Amino acid sequence: MPGVVADEIELQIGANRGGDAPSRDGGGDGDRGDGQIPAYRRASVTGITLALGGILMFFLALTSSYIVRRGVTTDWQPVPLPRLLWANTAVLLASSVTIEMARRALRRGAEDAFRNLWALTSGLGVIFVAGQLLAWRELRAEGVFLATNPSSSFFYVLTGLHGLHLLGGVIALVYVALKSWQGSRVGQATGAEVAAIYWHFMDGLWVFLLLLLTLGR
């Protein structure tokens, strides 16, 4: 179980802090497991999972709008998808690999490797968003704007909202890297785990949206 190792690191971090316990640690430690897993680490993972549930519903609502809107009218002209999207996709997929490597490095205690891979992931995230903006520019050059036709409206809305969520992920990565984890309720390993879960989800979500935009044209 990967989680168990992460916990050990966290315990070490806790141990290093000595008696300087975090102010709200151990709030509900206890019941559900065997008392070994700090409740707040568990809660962090639960929280991000639920948040992704909410985000999924948000994008599913847009998806079903896409399907309905495409079905009800005759003014749908499929937007020409910029080739650049495929390169962007490759960048994003690669970032999922690097963030996973970073997370595992932190678990091993290889802090230098973690920092480098974490920075690399953030960089790939920024490149992806920049690439999406370039794709927008390409479309603009072809005269395809937000309100040109429903297909282009959805293209800009879906890519834009996904891009915003990914930027949020980049901010989370920077936060996890720079935050002083001394005295906080959970360790950096948990922070990295939460950020990685979010990152993987945004990666998968993009693949889904890309499939919708290509197969559902």
Place this chain on the structure above:
Amino acid sequence: MASHAEVVHVHVHTAPTGFIRKYVFSVDHKVIGIQYYLLALFSVFLGMSLSLLMRIHLVWPALHLPFTPGGQMTPEQYLALLTMHGTIMVFMVLTTAPQSGFGNYFLPIQIGAEDMAFPVLNMLSFWTTFVSLLVMVAAFFVSGGAPIGGWTSYPPLSALGEIVGPGQGAGQTLWIVGLAIFCAASLLGAINFITTTIDLRCKGMTLMRMPLTVWAWLITAVLGLLAFGVLLAACALLLLDRSLGTSFFVPGGLVVTDQVITWHKGGSPILWQHLFWFFGHPEVYIAILPGMGVASHLLSTFSRKPIFGYRAMVYAMLSIGFLGFTVWGHHMFISGMSPYSAFAFSLLTMSIGVPSAIKTFNWLGTLWGGQIRFTTSMLFALGFVSLFVSGGLSGLFLAQPAIDLYLHDTYYVVAHFHLIMGVAAIFGIFAATYFWFPKMFGRFLNERIGKVHFWLTFIGVYSIFMPMHFLGIAGHPRRYADLTGVQYLNGLIPVQRFISIAAFITIGSQLLFLFNFLWSLWGGKKATEMNPWEATTLAWSIPSPPPFDNFAGHIPTVYRGPYEFAVPGARQDYVPQQLTPAEVATGEVSSGPTVKA
């Protein structure tokens, strides 16, 4: 090196001392709960004032009213009042007080946690909600005033801007933005509620030992998590239609006020209805489920009997929550949907009657043979059951597409949703207020004033909403601002007048509550005992009001279910959840003075 056990169990809980950190930007779930409650209290009086103006205008149209330029209310102003009344009541009162208010305050305490899972997020949820209220209310003060599209804001009316009416310009934009902010706040809150319930229960607090209030808050949070994201997406698309010229919801070829709309084409207004009601129907349960939890909790406590069929109650709430996501189409029977779809939605809608009936009969089963204590909070809980039944039964009629076609745009629907979603939920809030006030503020609300308040309100709301059913059956359309020009309504004006007078009395009697609330904060009888109602949950094992971290560092352990009243062989008629079997057997309690000798 400290061991793991030390790290986890050392508790350093210093309450913040500065005014700002303690009362304004507080991360304490109890303070946040009260903040939500006060926001709802402000909003409910605002919402009631709007309905008061509407009721006056309906029956005395010639009367000069405040806030109406020129003294005469225009139909558009009436619709603006209607829109804002609905919006403020649904979102800022029915969604905030029962869930975010009481849920925030009592969920962590009832499951033995020191706070919510994410206290800072919790603070952000409240302040985001506060901002959304400000943005919405700001709609009154912009050019054109508040929007006139109703709380459902159907496009194309809501998507075309000022040319379709005053209020549809800046006012409607503010409404959408405010609602989107509210969605975000509610999503944050829902994540916090569910995580807290899943991960921060104290030792021994298994799922099936949770008080039914906790179950209700949990299921409500799940509904919110799944529903508000959809409304947020709908708001985003509507905003784009309004401001950036897209056509998600606006069809082509529209002619509005003699002007052909050329910049939109091909959109589907029905799509908005689907998205809105996919959120909107679960929203009804978001408003009412916490009330069900509170009613169950109080009926058991004040009947001095275990809740009848605890598991059935849990499963009934779960199935109501689940079915709530499958019935949104019943709000759209008149949208021209396929009769086959309507049939499916109709069947699913009526099937909600089954878990609802299970709940109702279990409430009656709980009361049966009980030693009922008629406190004010118990009266309101009984009132909740009454209103839930009265409001629910008319739902069975409206669930039939053929009947709904006739009744949909009449006062019948107004009567139905006000009874079941509005007033029943409000009764849940009142029951919770009278019950938990001593725990929250260390003083009781005045019971005598409370009972007068109950009877005036109970008789009042029935006097307002029962006659509306008959108006609806007689064909009286809803949303009409002026009745004088419509000949076939003339005979119904006396009924409308009766309703208006009943509304004045009912709304006036809420001032009794406001007085009671404010006066009791400082002058109410002191709640010296921890457990004045002789209740069983963890909230009553700690001082009133509770300390900053609820349990003063001693996280309790729970040994039993939440409704152990009249247990055979026990020395008193209630057994608190935290009592050990040994303590129950000997009657000697090692900690906490909840048991009287």
